[in-house]
Each structure stands twice: as structure tokens, then as C-alpha cells.
Amino acid sequence: MSDVRFESITVDYGSGPVVSDVSFDVTDGEWMAVVGPNGAGKSTLLRTLVSAVDHSGQATVGGVPVSTLRERERARVVSYVPQRPLYPQGMAVFDFVLLGRTPYMGPLASESGEDVALVWEALVSLHLESFAGRDVATLSGGETQRVSLARVLAQRAPLLVLDEATASLDLSGQHEVLELIDRLRTLHGMTVISAIHDLTAAGQFCDRVALLAGGSLVQFGHPAEVLTEPVLQKIFEPAIRVIEIDGNPVVVSLRTEESTP
Amino acid sequence: MIPRIIPLIAAIALVAAACSSAGSANDTVPSPTLTTTSSTVANTTTTSAPEETTTTTAPDDGFPVTIEAPNGQVTIQSKPERIVSISPTSTEVLFAIGAGPQVVAVDDQSNFPQEAPVTDISGFTPNIEAIASYNPDLVFLSFDPGDVIASLEAIGIPVILHPTALTLDDAYGQWEQTGVATGRIAESVELVETTTASIDAAVQSLPEGAGALSYYHELDPTYFSVTSATFVGNLYALTGMTNIADAADPDGYGFPQLAAEYIVDSDPSLIYLADTKCCGQNGDEVAARPGWNALSAVTNGAVVELDDDIASRWGPRITDFFDVVVASILELANA
Amino acid sequence: MSAGRPVETRLHWWWVGGAVVVLILSVILGVMIGAVGLSPIGIIRSVLDKVPGLDVDSGFTQRDEAILWQIRMPRVILAVIVGSVLSAAGAAYQGVFRNPLADPYLLGAGAGAGLGAILAIAYGPDATAWIVDPLPLAAFLGAIGGVALAYVLGYTVRSGRTSVTLILAGVAVASFLTAAQTFIQQRESDTLREVYGWILGSLNTAGWSEVKLVLPYIVVSLLVIMGSRRLLDVLAVGDTEASTLGVRPGRIRLVVVVFATLATAAVVAVSGLIGFVGIIVPHTVRLLTSASYRIVVPLSILLGGVFLVFADVIARTALAPAEIPIGVVTAFFGAPFFAVVLRRGKGVVS
Numbered sequence: 028m029s030d031v032r033f034e035s036i037t038v039d040y041g042s043g044p045v046v047s048d049v050s051f052d053v054t055d056g057e058w059m060a061v062v063g064p065n066g067a068g069k070s071t072l073l074r075t076l077v078s079a080v081d082h083s084g085q086a087t088v089g090g091v092p093v094s095t096l097r098e099r100e101r102a103r104v105v106s107y108v109p110q111r112p113l114y115p116q117g118m119a120v121f122d123f124v125l126l127g128r129t130p131y132m133g134p135l136a137s138e139s140g141e142d143v144a145l146v147w148e149a150l151v152s153l154h155l156e157s158f159a160g161r162d163v164a165t166l167s168g169g170e171t172q173r174v175s176l177a178r179v180l181a182q183r184a185p186l187l188v189l190d191e192a193t194a195s196l197d198l199s200g201q202h203e204v205l206e207l208i209d210r211l212r213t214l215h216g217m218t219v220i221s222a223i224h225d226l227t228a229a230g231q232f233c234d235r236v237a238l239l240a241g242g243s244l245v246q247f248g249h250p251a252e253v254l255t256e257p258v259l260q261k262i263f264e265p266a267i268r269v270i271e272i273d274g275n276p277v278v279v280s281l282r283t284e285e286s287t288p
Numbered sequence: 289m290i291p292r293i294i295p296l297i298a299a300i301a302l303v304a305a306a307c308s309s310a311g312s313a314n315d316t317v318p319s320p321t322l323t324t325t326s327s328t329v330a331n332t333t334t335t336s337a338p339e340e341t342t343t344t345t346a347p348d349d350g351f352p353v354t355i356e357a358p359n360g361q362v363t364i365q366s367k368p369e370r371i372v373s374i375s376p377t378s379t380e381v382l383f384a385i386g387a388g389p390q391v392v393a394v395d396d397q398s399n400f401p402q403e404a405p406v407t408d409i410s411g412f413t414p415n416i417e418a419i420a421s422y423n424p425d426l427v428f429l430s431f432d433p434g435d436v437i438a439s440l441e442a443i444g445i446p447v448i449l450h451p452t453a454l455t456l457d458d459a460y461g462q463w464e465q466t467g468v469a470t471g472r473i474a475e476s477v478e479l480v481e482t483t484t485a486s487i488d489a490a491v492q493s494l495p496e497g498a499g500a501l502s503y504y505h506e507l508d509p510t511y512f513s514v515t516s517a518t519f520v521g522n523l524y525a526l527t528g529m530t531n532i533a534d535a536a537d538p539d540g541y542g543f544p545q546l547a548a549e550y551i552v553d554s555d556p557s558l559i560y561l562a563d564t565k566c567c568g569q570n571g572d573e574v575a576a577r578p579g580w581n582a583l584s585a586v587t588n589g590a591v592v593e594l595d596d597d598i599a600s601r602w603g604p605r606i607t608d609f610f611d612v613v614v615a616s617i618l619e620l621a622n623a
Numbered sequence: 624m625s626a627g628r629p630v631e632t633r634l635h636w637w638w639v640g641g642a643v644v645v646l647i648l649s650v651i652l653g654v655m656i657g658a659v660g661l662s663p664i665g666i667i668r669s670v671l672d673k674v675p676g677l678d679v680d681s682g683f684t685q686r687d688e689a690i691l692w693q694i695r696m697p698r699v700i701l702a703v704i705v706g707s708v709l710s711a712a713g714a715a716y717q718g719v720f721r722n723p724l725a726d727p728y729l730l731g732a733g734a735g736a737g738l739g740a741i742l743a744i745a746y747g748p749d750a751t752a753w754i755v756d757p758l759p760l761a762a763f764l765g766a767i768g769g770v771a772l773a774y775v776l777g778y779t780v781r782s783g784r785t786s787v788t789l790i791l792a793g794v795a796v797a798s799f800l801t802a803a804q805t806f807i808q809q810r811e812s813d814t815l816r817e818v819y820g821w822i823l824g825s826l827n828t829a830g831w832s833e834v835k836l837v838l839p840y841i842v843v844s845l846l847v848i849m850g851s852r853r854l855l856d857v858l859a860v861g862d863t864e865a866s867t868l869g870v871r872p873g874r875i876r877l878v879v880v881v882f883a884t885l886a887t888a889a890v891v892a893v894s895g896l897i898g899f900v901g902i903i904v905p906h907t908v909r910l911l912t913s914a915s916y917r918i919v920v921p922l923s924i925l926l927g928g929v930f931l932v933f934a935d936v937i938a939r940t941a942l943a944p945a946e947i948p949i950g951v952v953t954a955f956f957g958a959p960f961f962a963v964v965l966r967r968g969k970g971v972v973s
Binding site: 099100103105113116118119121122123127132134135161162182 | 866
């Protein structure tokens with residue numbers, strides 16, 4: 028069970044709350060998008076799920092508060108890809124993906140046959156078999172995204188938390204990665220929570236959307252309910268337009284007479 | 289880390305500088321030049337101190353005097369009564385020639401004689417103002433770290449540099465020069481003569497076969513030694529013994545660090561420890577060193593504990609040092 | 624889109640085997656060579672004689688036997704131990720701090736040991752007055768004290784106990800302790816020669832007692848460092864990601880630092896501050912093989928011993944029978960050697 032519940036999450040570093048009393052649920056198996064302007068608190072909220080920030084309120088996964096889990100247990104339940112992952116120089120792709128098996132290996136143990144098999148399975152799923160011996164630091168943006176996904180896949184955690192998984196990719200790369208995530212999700216029954224900049228992509232791939240602004244949850248629901256002009260114009264800027272193509276909300280920012288100086 | 293190389297190089301440079309300033313070949317001290325008749329020089333059964341302290345200002349008390357010190361010409365206008373010594377050896381010489389009452393301050397390392405007025409002026413990093421605060425009319429140094437001499441002369445204080453002597457004659461020359469500079473010429477000459485006589489007598493008392501012996505003189509427990517190209521090495525050489533460190537120092541730099549196994553292999557007849565005060569070495573410590581208990585010097589009880597200070601200075605106590613050396617040879621010969 | 628060369632991921636048995644062979648050969652070489660010329664045949668015979676059951680006459684005098692077994696043999700063994708420890712500790716530090724310039728003295732172990740040494744030399748009792756020699760004890764305690772101080776300082780920082788905070792704390796502590804040491808040296812200027820001799824490092828007074836003294840610390844610490852090598856690879860992705868993978872970076876760091884420092888303090892106590900080894904050997908291994916700590920740690924241990932045996936051979940034979948301080952040799956010969964490896968190696972540095 029990997030349903031997620033945020034209950035009154037507040038994060039304050041001392042100079043004002045970054046996340047302020049946010050509460051919402053994510054059902055098991057769904058893909059929840061967390062959207063909002065820069066500085067809205069999206070990354071911070073996601074990081075409460077990996078116990079990386081002090082917070083008041085509770086973040087629970089499968090009914091268990093994350094803060095009560097020991098790190099190994101938590102790592103078997105929640106996997107995480109940060110906005111800017113580190114790809115250490117000189118580390119092979121295989122070894123990088125093998126890191127995903129860390130929660131299943133004792134401190135002094137080495138990898139088992141099963142660990143190795145799962146790593147290969149992850150590499151194959153993401154078409155990275157021929158990259159196994161390559162230095163991760165030498166790969167392109169799209170390739171490293173797939174490597175990061177391979178690692179969380181090897182980690183076999185039912186909840187996948189992604190912070191801007193497509194930040195450095197071009198249009199086709201973005202689409203490819205999102206399709207991959209969706210495929211893995213359905214294949215392995217994962218729940219996904221991801222922070223996304225691209226509202227149109229959020230609308231197409233995600234089941235529901237949580238819109239944050241200034242640390243608070245301002246809108247929540249299906250994409251069609253959240254990605255509307257009244258809502259977005261208030262939160263982002265007046266130039267936002269939402270049009271519908273094939274039943275999907277498409278969000279664009281159009282230059283108007285008023286917006287030109 | 290890269291920066292760690294810098295202190296390493298600095299350390300090497302410092303060790304090299306300290307060693308080179310302490311004993312490589314240096315200029316011999318030229319004999320002092322007097323501008324007055326030195327009738328008192330012939331008078332060796334000398335004059336007790338009280339007579340000298342009743343100073344008259346008659347020109348034939350020896351002042352003003354110009355001497356050729358190793359740091360150049362130094363002119364002393366009148367008999368100095370406020371001497372500051374930053375050199376332990378010079379301190380010993382001053383007191384031995386009766387100039388003690390003329391000394392107002394000595395450095396923190398000048399621990400002999402007891403009555404010397406010790407201050408906390410550092411011999412290694414002398415503070416100009418601290419020296420000047422004693423209002424000296426003459427200063428003795430044995431080396432010049434950072435232009436101390438120039439600074440003192442700039443404020444009108446005469447300075448005499450008496451660096452580490454290399455030979456006995458160098459040392460004697462310094463003692464006599466000290467006598468001239470302080471108006472104790474007769475006493476200094478007598479000191480030289482008694483010292484010479486003492487050393488000669490000691491050499492005479494050496495048994496035959498002393499020249500077949502070898503020795504190892506230890507400066508510290510990591511086996512730094514001295515060769516015959518140093519002052520103390522020259523003293524040892526008067527006994528005819530062979531110094532095992534000479535083979536380790538082809539460039540004549542004077543202070544090699546010897547390999548442990550080489551010392552054991554050389555099996556010196558006598559071992560002299562000049563690291564008893566600084567580093568707590570003694571016969572038992574030496575016998576406990578790995579592989580050293582088989583040395584003949586250890587089994588014969590020929591490990592001699594020296595006083596670090598006496599063994600490193602070139603002042604009047606070299607007779608004490610030399611007597612200890614000769615006594616140890618005699619003891620070994622009669623054992 | 625670069626076509627990088629494949630990265631090594633396995634510790635090939637022939638690497639380990641090769642390193643072991645090189646280590647054994649270097650020990651043999653170290654024992655054969657010395658300021659005193661002992662015939663190789665005689666040495667072999669003398670070694671055979673020690674085998675229980677065999678009775679071989681080496682033809683050596685009692686003194687030569689003493690030189691071989693009391694002086695040269697323990698010295699070579701100690702060189703292996705010191706080299707292995709400094710290399711392992713250097714690799715471990717580079718791993719937990721993700722910093723290619725880290726060496727075993729990073730957090731103030733070296734500065735602390737130096738301060739301990741000067742205090743013992745200047746103010747300590749004579750070596751004979753106590754049951755244990757105060758100088759190695761003071762150096763040992765000083766090394767540990769320096770690192771402890773850096774940790775305390777690092778932990779008081781509000782913004783978090785990151786590796787960078789610790790490094791900065793270590794820099795501050797090391798600078799302070801070095802200044803204190805220099806100050807005392809200047810005041811007690813008659814100790815200068817002894818202190819600098821100790822700082823530059825020397826194995827000249829090594830005997831079996833020194834080997835026995837450090838062995839327990841070394842064995843335990845090397846076991847811990849070897850056991851942590853996979854975790855060092857996990858730390859390579861940074862503290863945040865490492866904790867999402869289920870490890871506690873701060874705790875790993877603490878454990879590794881404690882044991883690496885313990886071993887470093889022990890060898891520093893008997894051999895002084897030998898520099899350069901802790902940085903050079905792990906990097907050489909990386910350049911020749913792989914950046915993975917599962918490979919770097921074991922090979923650094925083996926090759927670190929080799930490096931220091933060779934350095935010590937040079938230290939005691941280049942100007943024989945005079946000695947060169949071994950810290951000078953490791954830098955003087957290690958730097959050009961490393962320059963060659965840097966230019967020709969196929970791996971990466973960090």
C-alpha cells in the first residue's frame with residue numbers, strides 16, 4: 028500500500044513558512060502532479076516524504092508516518108530523484124543503478140545474485156543494457172534521466188517521488204521520460220508524486236494536480252478542474268491561456284497588447 | 289593537500305639553516321687589532337678583578353679600542369659596564385675572564401654560570417627592543433637571525449658576533465677578543481693558556497692505542513651525529529680516535545643523520561650521548577634500542593653521558609668536556 | 624553524447640594477486656638492501672633458519688643477525704604498515720568527504736600530533752621517567768584530540784553537519800593547533816631540531832616494539848575501512864541522495880573517521896608526520912583502475928605498503944650511511960612519479 032497523505036504539513040526554516048498547512052491525499056497507484064510557481068514550496072513538500080526536512084504535521088505512506096520509519100525501511104517504501112542528481116565521475120552506470128539496491132543490503136554485505144538480476148532488469152527496461160560499463164558522468168541529459176529512473180526502478184519502492192524529472196530535457200526527451208514513467212508505473216503498480224513545471228504535461232500524464240502557491244495549497248483536483256484560466260491567471264500571470272486539444276487542457280502564455288511594454 | 293608541501297619545504301630549509309649556521313666551515317676569527325700598547329699582555333700571572341674595576345680614564349686602560357670581529361670592525365669607546373650576551377658561550381667566557389660584574393643581561397639559554405643574570409630574551413628570535421631596554425654598551429651574539437646586528441648598530445650599540453668556532457684556535461681567538469673588548473685582556477690570555485695546558489695534559493695522559501678506537505657522538509635519539517668537520521669533532525680528533533660519522537658526510541656539512549644499522553655495524557668503541565638533557569637518553573635507553581645491546585660499547589659500559597650544553601659550546605668548559613672524554617678512554621683501556 | 628571508455632566495476636583477482644606479489648617482492652627488496660651490505664644468500668639462509676625444524680647457518684656474525692632481525696626487518700614491516708594505513712585512511716577520507724584533496728591529516732590529526740609532540744619534547748618528563756615513552760603517547764592523543772575538536776566545532780554549526788562544514792572546521796582546528804605548536808617551538812627554541820626531525824617523519828628508530836605497539840589499532844581499523852568500502856561508494860552521490868537510499872551519511876562518516884584517525888594516530892605516534900602518501904596512493908590506484916572504493920580501498924592498502932617500503936629504501940640508501948627524512952623522500956620522489964601517472968592514467972581523479 029502506498030497511498031500518501033499529507034496532514035497539515037508546515038515547514039519553516041526560521042524566516043517564514045516555506046510550506047504552510049498543506050493537506051491532501053494521493054491514492055494508491057495514482058500519479059499526482061505538484062505544480063506551482065517557483066518558490067511555491069513544491070520541492071520542500073516532496074522532501075518531507077524522504078525525511079529530508081523538519082516539518083510539523085504528518086506525512087504518511089501506506090498509513091505509516093514517514094518520520095517514524097528507520098531509513099532503510101523508508102528507502103524500501105519511498106524512492107526519490109532530486110532536481111539535480113549527482114552523477115559521480117568514474118562510476119559505472121551499472122554501479123550507479125546498483126545503488127538502488129542499497130536498502131536491501133546490510134552494511135557489510137555485498138550485492139546478491141538477486142540484486143544483480145534486478146539491476147539488469149532495470150537496465151533492460153530503460154534500454155540501457157549497452158551503457159552498463161559507461162561512466163555516468165559522460166552521458167547526455169536524456170541518458171542520465173533514464174539512468175536515474177533505472178536506479179529507482181531497481182529500488183523497487185512502491186512510492187516514487189520525482190522533483191522536476193524533465194528539467195534539462197528538450198521536448199521529445201521530456202515526452203519520452205514521462206511515457207517511461209507512466210509505463211513503469213502501470214507495470215509495477217507504483218504511486219508517483221512529481222513536481223512538474225510543464226502544466227500541459229501534468230494535465231496529460233497525471234491523474235490529479237495539486238497547485239501550490241506561496242507555500243499553501245490553492246487548488247486541488249483533476250487537471251480539468253485545476254488547469255483553468257481563472258485559477259492559473261490568478262496564480263501565475265494574466266497572460267495565461269488554456270485551450271483544449273483532443274480533450275486535453277493545453278496551457279500557454281500568450282503575449283497580448285497589454286503585456287507588451 | 290598542496291599547501292602541506294610549503295611547511296615541509298620550510299621545515300627542510302629551517303633545519304638546513306640551523307645546521308649550517310651551527311657549524312659548517314666558517315671564517316676563522318682574525319686576531320684582534322689594538323690601538324694601544326698592550327703591555328699588559330705579557331703579564332700572565334694576572335691581576336685580580338678589583339684592580340681592573342677601579343677604572344681611571346687614563347688612555348692606557350685600553351680604550352677606545354677597535355677590533356676586527358667576524359661581523360666587521362667594531363669600535364668600543366670605553367670599557368663596557370652594561371654588556372648583554374645573547375650567546376651562551378659568550379656568557380661563559382665573559383664570566384670566566386672576570387667580566388661578570390660588567391654583564392647586565394644574558395639570554396634564556398645562558399644557563400651557566402649560576403650567577404649570570406638570565407632574562408627571557410630569546411637567543412633564536414631576539415627582540416631588539418628588549419635588548420635595547422637594558423641600555424647596553426656592548427652586545428655579544430653567536431648568530432644573526434634577521435639583521436639583529438644591523439638594527440642594534442643603527443641605534444648606536446656595538447655588537448660583536450662570535451659564531452660557532454670550528455677549531456680550538458678559533459675559540460681561543462674569540463676569548464682573547466672578548467678580553468680586549470671588555471678590558472680583561474690579561475684574564476683572557478690566562479684562560480687560553482690554562483685551557484691549552486689542561487688539554488695538552490689530558491692528551492698526554494692518553495694510553496697508547498687510543499688512536500685505534502672509534503666513537504659515535506649522538507646529538508639526538510634519531511641518530512643525528514657530528515663529524516670531524518665540527519668544533520666538537522675537532523676536539524675529539526685530538527685523541528686520535530676515528531669518528532664513525534665521517535664516512536656519512538662526504539660534503540663536510542657536519543651533522544648527518546646516521547642509519548641505525550650503520551651505527552650497529554660500525555660498532556664504535558665508545559658512544560657519547562649529547563642528548564641526555566634534551567631527550568632523556570642514557571646507558572639503559574641505549575641498551576634497550578633494537579639491536580644495540582650487542583654493541584661492544586654497551587657491553588663494556590663505554591656509553592658516556594655528556595652534558596648537552598657543555599658538549600655544544602666552545603667556551604671555558606671545553607676542558608670539562610675533554611676531561612670526560614679522556615677519562616672514558618682511560619677507563620675503557622683499563623677495563 | 625560521448626563515447627566513454629568502459630569503467631571497471633569489479634575487483635579483478637589478478638589485480639589483488641599482482642599487488643600482493645609486488646608487495647612481497649618489495650619487502651624482500653627492502654630486507655636485502657641497507658646501509659650495511661649483507662649478502663642476499665646470507666639473508667635467505669638466516670630466514671630459513673627461523674623456520675622451525677630447519678637449522679641453517681647464515682654465516683652472519685651476531686651483530687649482523689641483530690642488524691637484520693632487530694633493525695632492518697621490523698623497519699621494513701613498519702614501512703608496510705605505515706604506508707598501508709596512511710593510504711587506506713586517505714582513501715577513506717576522500718570517500719566520506721567526497722574531496723580528492725583529502726588526506727589523513729585533514730581534520731587536524733597531523734597538527735594535533737605535532738602539538739602533542741612539541742608539548743612532550745618541551746615540557747614532558749624524560750623518556751625514562753615513565754613506563755611508556757611520552758612522545759608517541761602525546762602525539763597519539765594529540766592526533767585524536769585534534770580530530771575530536773574539529774568534530775565538536777563542526778557539530779555546533781547551525782546550518783547542518785555536512786561534509787563541507789567538517790572540512791572547514793578541520794582547517795580551522797589544524798591552523799590553530801599548528802600556530803600553537805609553532806609558538807611553543809619558538810619559545811623553547813632548543814627543541815627545534817628534535818621537533819623538525821619528528822615532523823619530517825622517520826623510521827630510523829623502528830624496532831619490533833613499535834610494530835607490536837601499533838598492530839592492534841591497525842588491524843581493527845583496516846578491517847573497518849575495508850568493511851565500509853561499499854558504503855563509501857554510496858556516499859559518492861551526496862548526503863541527500865545517500866539518505867534516500869537508506870543510509871545515514873553522518874554516521875558512516877563518523878565511524879570511518881574514528882577508525883581512520885585511530886590508525887593514523889597510531890602510525891604517526893611511531894613514525895612522525897609522513898606526508899603525501901595518503902593522497903598519492905589512492906589517486907594512483909584510481910588513475911590506473913577505477914574510482915569505485917571497492918577497488919580503491921584494498922589496492923590502496925597493498926600498494927601503500929609498497930610505496931612506503933620503496934621510499935624508506937631510498938631514505939636509507941641514497942646517501943648511505945646518512946639518512947634522509949622519509950617525509951622528504953615521499954614528496955621528492957612521489958611527486959614526479961605521480962606526475963607520470965597523472966599524464967598516462969586512463970581513469971579519473973575524483
